Amino acid sequence: xxSTRLRWLLVALATFAALVFVACGDDEEESGGEGGxxxxxxxxxxxxxxxxxxxxxxxGKITIGVKYDVPPFGFRNPxxxxxxxxxxxxxxxxxxxxxxxxxxxxxxxxxxxxxLMRDRVDLILSTMTITGERDTEIDFSxxxxxxxxxxxxxxxxxxxxxxxxDGDTSVxxxxxxxxxxxxxxxxxxxxxxxxxxxxxxxxxxxxxAVDAISTDDVILTGMIIQDDTLKLVGDNLTTxxxxxxxxxxxxxxxxxxxxxxxxxxxxxxxxxxYQEWVGxxxxxxxKPPTMTLEEAVELAPE
Amino acid sequence: MTELWEVLRDAFPELAxxxxxxxxxxxxxxxxxxxxxxxxxxxxxxxxxxxRVIGAxxxxxxxxxxxxxxLFISFAGLRRAGLPVSAWVAGTGSLGLYTGAYVAEAxxxxxxxxxxxxxxxxxxxxxxxxxxxxxxxMPQAFRTVIPPLANLTIAMIKNSAIIGVSLLALPDLLKxxxxxxxxxxxxxxxxxxxxxxxxxxxxxxxxxxxxLETRYAIRR
Numbered sequence: 001x002x003s004t005r006l007r008w009l010l011v012a013l014a015t016f017a018a019l020v021f022v023a024c025g026d027d028e029e030e031s032g033g034e035g036g037x038x039x040x041x042x043x044x045x046x047x048x049x050x051x052x053x054x055x056x057x058x059x060g061k062i063t064i065g066v067k068y069d070v071p072p073f074g075f076r077n078p079x080x081x082x083x084x085x086x087x088x089x090x091x092x093x094x095x096x097x098x099x100x101x102x103x104x105x106x107x108x109x110x111x112x113x114x115x116l117m118r119d120r121v122d123l124i125l126s127t128m129t130i131t132g133e134r135d136t137e138i139d140f141s142x143x144x145x146x147x148x149x150x151x152x153x154x155x156x157x158x159x160x161x162x163x164x165x166d167g168d169t170s171v172x173x174x175x176x177x178x179x180x181x182x183x184x185x186x187x188x189x190x191x192x193x194x195x196x197x198x199x200x201x202x203x204x205x206x207x208x209a210v211d212a213i214s215t216d217d218v219i220l221t222g223m224i225i226q227d228d229t230l231k232l233v234g235d236n237l238t239t240x241x242x243x244x245x246x247x248x249x250x251x252x253x254x255x256x257x258x259x260x261x262x263x264x265x266x267x268x269x270x271x272x273x274y275q276e277w278v279g280x281x282x283x284x285x286x287k288p289p290t291m292t293l294e295e296a297v298e299l300a301p302e
Numbered sequence: 303m304t305e306l307w308e309v310l311r312d313a314f315p316e317l318a319x320x321x322x323x324x325x326x327x328x329x330x331x332x333x334x335x336x337x338x339x340x341x342x343x344x345x346x347x348x349x350x351x352x353x354r355v356i357g358a359x360x361x362x363x364x365x366x367x368x369x370x371x372x373l374f375i376s377f378a379g380l381r382r383a384g385l386p387v388s389a390w391v392a393g394t395g396s397l398g399l400y401t402g403a404y405v406a407e408a409x410x411x412x413x414x415x416x417x418x419x420x421x422x423x424x425x426x427x428x429x430x431x432x433x434x435x436x437x438x439x440m441p442q443a444f445r446t447v448i449p450p451l452a453n454l455t456i457a458m459i460k461n462s463a464i465i466g467v468s469l470l471a472l473p474d475l476l477k478x479x480x481x482x483x484x485x486x487x488x489x490x491x492x493x494x495x496x497x498x499x500x501x502x503x504x505x506x507x508x509x510x511x512x513x514l515e516t517r518y519a520i521r522r
Contacts, residue, residue: 110484117487137487172471176484193471194481200469207381209389 044099053098053252056122062100064091065107065121065245069199071222072277073127074104086218087125089273090144090244090264094123097260108196110176113137116245123257124245127216129178130296139250140243141257143296144265146289147216149182149238152223152230154205159212161234165190169211172201179214182238187214198223205230216240218278225281241289241296265289309491313482320466320478321499327394327462327474328503332455334398339405346410357406364403369461372396373468389470397465401458408454412447413439445518452511459503475499 047053056062066074066087074085083104095102107115107126115121116138127147130140151171153159165171165187173179175194183192193210195201202223204210213220214237224230244261246253264270265288274286291299310317338360345357364372377392387395416439424434466477473481479496483489 110480113487114489133485175480180481180485194473194477195469195471196467200471203378203469204471207378208386209377209381 044097047252051252052250053256056100057098060100061103062095062098062123063103063105063121064095065112065115065124065126066091066104067108067126068106069197070127070219071225072281073218073222074125075222086145086273086277087127089269089277090261091123091125093264093269094244094257094260097256097263108176109174110196112176112245116247119247122247122253126245127219127242128245129216129240130243130293131178132297134245135297138248139246139254140293140296141246141254141261142293143241143243143289143291144261144270145218145242146291147218147240147242148236149179149214149240150217150220150232150236151234152205152213152215152220153211153233154208155229155231157211157231157233159233162186162214162237165212170209171212171214172204172210173214174198174201177215178238178240183214186237202227221278221281239299241291241299243293243296305488306491306494309486309488310495312486313479313488313492313495316478316482317475317495317499320473320475320496321502323466323473323478324459324462324475324499324503327397327465327472328459330394331397331401331458331462334394335401335405335454335458338399338402339409342402342406343409343413346406347413361403361406364400365407367400369396369400369464370468372400373465373470377468377470389472393465393470393472397458397462401454401461404454404457405451408447408450409443411450412443415446416442448511448515448518452507455507455511456504459500459507463500 047057049055049058066083066085068074068076068083070085072085073087074083076082077084088104091102091104105121107121107124109126112121112124112126112128113134116124124138128134129147130143134140151159151162151165159165159169165183167189169187170191170193171183171187172193172195173183175196180192180194183190190212193201193204195204198213198215198219201210201213201215205213206227213223217232217236220230220232224232244257246257270288279285342357342360345353346361348354348357373392373396376396377387377389380387380392420438420442421434424438425431429437462474463476466472466474467480471477475496479492483492486492
């Protein structure tokens, strides 16, 4: 219970901090990237002024939609008031490759694709699984992270896996996530509760209104970090390759993002971020994904 | 245009199920609102000071808190305090009790709108206090409160849309529309039909209110 209380306190502090510091812009940590990429500015490629990337360089900033509430991928650090996480690291590397400043705005599961289609953002880096359906609306980069679908339950729960999610149970996931389909298929009798954000799922699980949460392991691990009475059960349900969302048809951007991500995977920056945001909590090692976009699309449900 | 009809055909099962949830939510909340409103109006008009204070406290609490806050308190708050209320109970309870505060005020103002002379005349004609209230004051008060009650009902139907969006996540009309939209990205057409669904409910409420008004109109 005390970790729950701590969580509420952190939320309150974060809100307070946001109110206090909202007017003070901060440009201190612009280089980003923990282990490398220090001399990114030196070999920045200049794009023609009338191209999509040229306009971003002209403006000097790239707008990236990230989650604000999904540790450890995109979340507001209550101490520093900065948006941090694995997705944020990747966004900074892409901004570095363009020689511009990243501007992070909040994009929840339900609005991230409309944001991209309506040019609210230049890129989406918000724990977004590559799917064939989404691929018809937007373009994806090559996969930059492979998450696995899991189930999270309360510590004293009898549920041991997806098969136990029967008619007497309810399960929560985020509106607009791939788990809507997965759960309808794999646990059709369980009552499906769709909310706007994963912290809402967490609240519902903690207050007992739902019996389980199903989503990516990394998001669920973030919840366990906050409340260690929760536990992961069952096997991997799905494989969820994350891709960077790019506006449909913006080939120049896709090429830049893919090249940057490949460099990040090759030069050790990927492992640095993995270790900082995931590895140190799970005690697991992981290599950068080698799955291609085509494989990811074929793998995805529908 | 064809897109509109295609979306309606494709989304109809989901939207219809959401519409039905909204109808049930609104119906149950309406009953709760009328019951709570009548009771509280009675308390506020009671001859005992303590009862009047209780009635006034109810009105001020439920009228002065945002509905969304009530939903959070009645669901997450009560559950964490150990009272396992369901999303249905929390949703209809919050919306009903919230609207009930306004209903109580509407009823009270309706009673006050009946001139004091009416009561005095009734009493002088030999009716006792209860008879005067039932036969003279209430029928006139009822006529006066139909328009404000219609307003409150329409507001309640619209307010019900918050319940699906909130933590309670009940699959009402707006929620089903949002789910469909998130799967198909047919934003404009989906929300157009959701709006039509709410209009069907609000316009029906308006028509019923008109009928009642005509029926109980003062013939001059």
